[in-house]
Amino acid sequence: MPPAAPTPLAPLLSLDEAEAQAWRSLERRLRQLHGFGLLVCFVRTPLLAQRVRERLALQLAAQEKSLQVTAVTHPEDLAQISLQSLFAATDSATVGAHWLEAYRGAGQPSWDAERRQLVTRLNERRSRLEAEFHAPLILLLPAESAAEMADLAPDLWHIRIQTILLSARSDSGGSPSALVQPRAESLHELDSTVSLQVEPEVSHALQYWLSQWRVNFDDYGSSELPPEHPNLWALSLWDGVRAVDVCLSYGRFQQAHGVARDLLNLARTRAIHAKSDQQNSALRDVSVSLNRVGAVAQAQGDWSGAEAVYRESLEISRQLVQRLGGTPEALRDVSVSLNKVGAVAQAQGDWSGAEAVYRESLELRRQLVQRLGGTPEALDDLGISLVRNALVPNGPAHELLTEAATIYAALVQRCPQVRRYADLLKLVRDQLAASTTPDPELPSDSK
Structure with missing residues (x-):
């Protein structure tokens, strides 16, 4: 029996083409940000990462801002040195973005151990990042670490607002870490809830969530999503979580309810069909989504409804303690x-x-x-x-x-x-x- 033919590699892009793709995706999101936001770049082509970094630094310089770069070039004390450098610049009004490189030495035990420690410690400091940082944080990790990111840093994984694959190959593989190029879409084509006369912050949060839903799922409703949909895992639930929280802060209960329902339906579908290495993060997504459904019910005075979903969320959290061995x-x-x-x-x-x-x-x-x-x-x-x-x-x-x-x-x-x-x-x-x-x-x- 002849040996199976090897899977062909996807075609290489020129660095110029790859840079243009990555830059369009990164620059679009940075333009939308006004303050802190976490963007995760998984690096397969280091030279591409350096070219994007140089381009971003030039753009910020034109705005009289600086790119605060943290790039430790040796594994010794990578986590400690990186964190000290990163948090030393939080008060600077001239920083336009923070660039944290931690992609070197993939597969080398000393580098991998320090990198895991860095990501874990960043995860523990999630609330501090959100409170103290007034500019986006761009975290660069090796492409090989994408699968373990959600387990090492579940809180970071949930608050990320974009994930980009920096690769000179044109393959995306359909993974959550792939570079997704959203199609252009008129905001007037979004659901009618956004056309209401609502506060600008509410409108922006809803528009963004709905546009991302359409980019990934076209016209599917949350209860209709097929488990084999190629983008089932591509959408970040954090955009929906943020939309719920913004709507609740302005008393927009109907819109908050709709987004929370979609979050929960999507999370349940993922959990039912998750692979073994996705199961824990998928269950946590269900727990987080249940909490948002409960927050909407609580805000409307539906105490029995809130209690039911909060208790289900608590039960899932207890299961995860057993499954994960009691992690912090x-x-x-x-x-x-x-x-x-x-x-x-x-x-x-x-x-x-x-x-x-x-x-x-x-x-x-x-x-x-x-x-x-x-x-x-x-x-x-x-x-x-x-x-x-x-x-x-x-x-x-x-x-x-x-x-x-x-x-x-x-x-x-x-x-x-x-x-x-x-x-x-x-x-x-x-x-x-x-x-x-x-x-x-x-x-x-x-x-």
């Missing part, structure tokens, strides 16, 4: 879901039910502070849980609030540029000074 990310997801269930119980006057889940969330967050070495994000989560537990009648409210005040005072000292910590410190101190039962307006801790 999985445990934090459980704590977030517990707080959501507790908030619903609290709103309905079920203080016994609220106390049980708030206490479990607090215990988890104390564990995470110990395991993560007291990162600002872990301490912030702990502070939120302390205040939630202080809401329970006849509990040690003063003791809990005092501990929370100590935490936020320390965070203000460590991260004076993060306004959130100062606001929460004032809130907790006001509650300590009040003689009534504390009832703070806490920001939602979410996944």
